[in-house]
Each structure stands twice: as C-alpha cells, then as structure tokens.
Amino acid sequence: MKSIKLSSYKFSVSLLNQNHYRLVPVKQDIGELLPFLAQQIHKANAKGIANVSATDAEILVVSDEPLSKHKTLFNKLSPKKPKSKTYQIPICFAKGLDWKEVESQTGLSKRKMINNILKTELTLSMYGFLPGFMYCLGLGMEPIKRKETPRKKVAAGSFAVGHKYAGFYNIESPAGWHVIGHSPIRLFDKNQQDSWIAIGDKINVKSITLKEWTSLKSQNLDLRQFQL
Amino acid sequence: MSYIHFLKSGMHTSVQDAGRKNCAFYGIPESGYMDVKSADMANYLVGNPIGHSLIECTYIGPKIDFGRNFIVALTGANMNWKVDGNPVPRYTSLYIRKGSVLSGTAAVSGVRSYIAIQGKWKVNEDFGSSSTYVNAGYGAFNGQLIQKGDKVTFDKHKSKWDFKYIADEERPRLQTVKYIPLHRGPDWHMLDQRSKECFIKDKWTIGSDSDRMAAPLLGHHITVKSKTTLHSAPVFPGIIQLPNDGNPILLLQDCQTTGGYPRIAYVPKKSLSVFNQIRPDEDFYFYFVPEIS
Numbered sequence: 198m199k200s201i202k203l204s205s206y207k208f209s210v211s212l213l214n215q216n217h218y219r220l221v222p223v224k225q226d227i228g229e230l231l232p233f234l235a236q237q238i239h240k241a242n243a244k245g246i247a248n249v250s251a252t253d254a255e256i257l258v259v260s261d262e263p264l265s266k267h268k269t270l271f272n273k274l275s276p277k278k279p280k281s282k283t284y285q286i287p288i289c290f291a292k293g294l295d296w297k298e299v300e301s302q303t304g305l306s307k308r309k310m311i312n313n314i315l316k317t318e319l320t321l322s323m324y325g326f327l328p329g330f331m332y333c334l335g336l337g338m339e340p341i342k343r344k345e346t347p348r349k350k351v352a353a354g355s356f357a358v359g360h361k362y363a364g365f366y367n368i369e370s371p372a373g374w375h376v377i378g379h380s381p382i383r384l385f386d387k388n389q390q391d392s393w394i395a396i397g398d399k400i401n402v403k404s405i406t407l408k409e410w411t412s413l414k415s416q417n418l419d420l421r422q423f424q425l
Numbered sequence: 426m427s428y429i430h431f432l433k434s435g436m437h438t439s440v441q442d443a444g445r446k447n448c449a450f451y452g453i454p455e456s457g458y459m460d461v462k463s464a465d466m467a468n469y470l471v472g473n474p475i476g477h478s479l480i481e482c483t484y485i486g487p488k489i490d491f492g493r494n495f496i497v498a499l500t501g502a503n504m505n506w507k508v509d510g511n512p513v514p515r516y517t518s519l520y521i522r523k524g525s526v527l528s529g530t531a532a533v534s535g536v537r538s539y540i541a542i543q544g545k546w547k548v549n550e551d552f553g554s555s556s557t558y559v560n561a562g563y564g565a566f567n568g569q570l571i572q573k574g575d576k577v578t579f580d581k582h583k584s585k586w587d588f589k590y591i592a593d594e595e596r597p598r599l600q601t602v603k604y605i606p607l608h609r610g611p612d613w614h615m616l617d618q619r620s621k622e623c624f625i626k627d628k629w630t631i632g633s634d635s636d637r638m639a640a641p642l643l644g645h646h647i648t649v650k651s652k653t654t655l656h657s658a659p660v661f662p663g664i665i666q667l668p669n670d671g672n673p674i675l676l677l678q679d680c681q682t683t684g685g686y687p688r689i690a691y692v693p694k695k696s697l698s699v700f701n702q703i704r705p706d707e708d709f710y711f712y713f714v715p716e717i718s
Contacts, residue, residue: 254656
C-alpha cells in the first residue's frame with residue numbers, strides 16, 4: 198500500500214522494519230493535526246497495533262496486521278478537536294536556570310517574557326523525546342535556538358523554551374532547551390494515566406513565588422487538582 | 426523460601442521482559458531484552474511463557490543464592506557460570522537446589538547473559554511491563570538496577586522438571602558475528618556518495634560508552650550532501666541517526682521515541698539480538714538487504 202487516508206487527509210505509507218509503517222502527509226500544512234490524529238489511533242487500542250508515535254512531520258504506526266486492516270478506523274478519525282480541557286499549572290520562574298541566555302537571544306526582559314507567557318494560553322501539541330515530555334505551542338515568540346551546550350541534568354518539572362515550543366521535562370534528564378521555571382506538581386504521574394493532559398488541551402501558566410513553590414512541592418500534588 | 430537473593434550484583438544487572446507496548450505515544454521507550462533470541466530460549470528452557478521476566482546481565486555476572494529448589498536456564502554471553510563452584514552448561518534446563526549459589530565471571534564471549542527462573546515473579550510492573558528503565562524509574566525494583574542484597578520473590582508453585590536443551594547448531598554464534606544487515610532509512614539519500622560507499626565497505630566498531638539507549642558507531646566520518654534542518658520525527662530501536670558531528674549512533678531498546686537527526690539507516694529488529702552481543706573490541710561490517718513491502 199502506497200497511501201492511506203486518515204480522516205480525509207492523504208498520507209504516503211512506507212514500511213520499515215517489517216511492521217513499522219511510516220505515514221507522511223502528502224500536503225505538508227497539516228503538521229499540528231498529526232499528533233491529534235495519532236492520539237485517536239493510540240486510544241482506539243485496535244487489535245494488532247503495538248505502538249503509535251507522532252510528531253508534526255510524521256506518524257509511526259507499529260502494526261502486526263497489514264495497515265489496510267485498520268482502514269475503517271483510519272477513515273473515521275476526526276480532524277476536529279473535541280471539547281478540550283484547561284489546566285492551570287503553577288510555575289516558579291525564580292527557579293529558571295537560563296534566563297540570561299533567553300534574555301540575550303530574545304532581546305526581551307525576564308519580566309516582559311513572564312508577562313507574555315502568563316497572558317497566552319498554551320496548547321499541548323505532542324508528547325515525545327522522553328517519558329511525558331510535553332511540547333506546547335502558543336508562546337507567541339520568535340523561535341529560540343537550543344542551548345550551545347546542553348545541561349547534563351535538569352529536574353522533573355522543569356519548564357523550558359526551545360524552537361517554537363514551551364516544554365515540560367517530566368523526568369530528570371539532560372536538557373537542550375532553556376529552563377526558565379519549575380512546576381512543583383507531578384504532571385506525568387505513572388499511576389494516574391487517566392489524568393494525563395491530552396493533545397489539544399489548554400495550559401494556563403500561573404506564576405508562583407519560591408515560598409508558594411516550596412509549599413506546593415511539600416504537598417506532593419498531581420495534576421487532578423489543577424484542571425479548571 | 427520462594428526467593429532468590431543477590432550476593433553480588435554483577436555489572437549492569439536488571440530485570441527485563443518483552444518491553445512496553447503502546448507507550449511510545451507518551452515518549453515512553455519500549456525497553457525490554459537487548460538479545461530477544463537468547464531471552465526467548467531461556468524462557469523456553471524453564472517452561473516460562475515467551476516474554477516473561479528474566480535477569481539480564483551485562484559484561485559481569487552476578488552471584489545469586491537460591492532460597493528453594495528452582496528450575497533455571499542460562500543463555501547468551503558465556504560468563505563461566507558455576508553452581509557452588511562447579512561449572513554448569515548454558516542452553517539447558519538446570520535444577521538448582523535450595524541453598525546453592527550461582528555465580529558468573531566477566532563474559533568471555535558476547536556481552537549479555539540471561540538467567541530465566543521457572544515460576545511467576547513478584548516484581549513491580551509499570552505500563553504492563555517489568556522491564557527496568559532506569560531513567561524514569563519504571564519496572565522491577567522501581568526501575569533500579571539490581572543491587573547486592575536485592576531479593577526477587579516468586580509465587581508459591583511446585584517446580585515442574587522437564588529437561589530441555591537447545592541443540593548446538595541452534596545457539597547464537599557469539600564469536601563469529603561479523604556482518605550486520607542494514608536497511609536504507611528515510612534520510613539515506615542525504616548522504617554523499619563517499620559516505621554511502623564507506624558505510625558498507627568498511628569496518629565498524631561500537632563505542633565503549635554504549636548502553637541500553639544507544640551505541641555510538643566508530644569507523645567513519647559520515648557526511649551529508651548539504652546541511653538541512655529536519656523536523657523531529659518518530660524513531661525506534663534499530664534506527665541509525667546521524668548527529669551533526671558525523672558520527673552515527675544506533676538507537677537501542679531504551680532509546681528516545683522522537684528525534685531530529687537524519688535517520689540514515691536501520692538494523693532490522695531480529696538482527697539487534699546479534700548486534701547487542703558485539704563487544705567494543707570486535708570489528709563488524711554492515712551489508713544491505715532490501716525491505717520487503
């Protein structure tokens with residue numbers, strides 16, 4: 198099979214590694230829709246599908262059944278986002294590590310940048326890279342270059358900016374993006390899978406002080422209390 | 426008692442199974458056995474189902490005290506396994522008595538050894554898998570490597586002794602691995618002619634800093650025709666990425682789920698079992714095979 202339709206969008210199909218199907222949109226301008234379509238495939242739990250992953254460029258479907266078996270599922274995927282949820286995530290900007298680099302790259306002051314972030318609504322665009330890493334769109338800034346030398350380790354909960362995205366590091370990991378804050382709540386609790394933020398959901402950032410950060414951190418809260 | 430007790434941890438010893446399914450969407454790697462073929466043989470020999478938890482040892486074997494009689498099998502790298510000081514064979518079912526001690530040395534061939542033990546293991550699972558993924562703390566022992574003093578407990582069961590062995594000609598040949606099959610990846614066309622040629626003509630070795638996430642490939646500086654920035658795209662174990670420094674990296678079981686570097690080629694799934702037993706001091710070659718679609 199050389200092409201298949203997800204919803205009404207045509208994708209070219211190439212087979213890698215016996216059962217890895219690489220789906221690339223024939224028209225390039227639907228990038229932001231791909232993780233959303235992939236999420237529906239993932240959640241359908243279709244027989245034979247062992248894994249689905251996506252970025253704004255490609256979808257990868259690992260399927261032990263030929264892709265044509267999933268045609269009905271693929272065709273009925275919805276391009277429209279259902280009602281999204283909104284979360285208000287507390288972030289302590291005083292915990293940022295890379296403000297100097299961000300200020301010099303953007304030409305904006307820390308205060309101005311924080312104000313911008315508080316005013317906008319972020320949208321979860323995709324997961325990827327490492328467990329729970331969230332790519333969010335809506336920063337309303339020029340894309341920002343990665344760090345010249347990545348940090349070897351940043352804490353789970355780090356809030357960072359890179360390219361056109363705001364991102365959340367949800368496990369301790371190396372970081373190539375600029376860390377500008379930290380959230381004291383558990384955004385990707387392995388035991389609360391039902392509460393994870395879905396693609397298309399909205400995130401409002403709430404600025405908190407160091408004192409508030411310490412207090413929230415000590416309460417060891419997960420996402421559920423922060424859904425509006 | 427129905428447990429095994431680690432008197433020595435070995436070098437990088439962990440519980441693994443067939444890995445996590447349906448998690449890549451959230452950035453969660455597959456993890457699981459690095460040498461699926463040897464792991465499947467070990468589970469077969471003790472009568473456990475395919476995909477069952479077992480112990481994966483790397484370079485140096487652990488020392489294990491058995492709290493009751495157990496049916497055990499050893500496959501993969503040769504770690505000079507002994508029970509109470511007496512050599513025991515690999516690729517056969519073993520009956521290990523209560524109070525006996527199994528011990529391994531540094532691997533004399535291959536890298537990874539597997540210890541299968543009959544019965545249902547009581548180990549922590551995350552997302553349906555006991556596979557240890559240290560970076561996020563998922564799997565058995567809360568995602569930590571096995572430490573001296575750790576115990577694995579088992580559901581009470583009566584051992585079923587059924588002697589099995591793997592015929593000599595069916596065992597993996599760890600010392601004669603020289604050729605690894607390769608498929609062209611989505612971004613193969615980005616390489617210049619010289620790089621394409623030396624990728625398959627010349628010998629390669631694995632960097633000594635390889636781990637369960639990735640193996641740096643040492644041999645040739647690979648260059649692209651022109652530098653273009655790629656969108657981040659899904660990756661999987663077996664993919665060979667080309668970072669900007671021109672030194673290719675082969676992604677392995679614990680690898681990230683998306684990446685922005687050119688995906689120049691990939692090693693088919695079945696051949697990763699072979700690749701993951703190559704030692705850093707052993708040369709190997711790649712050869713191309715077509716993808717059947």
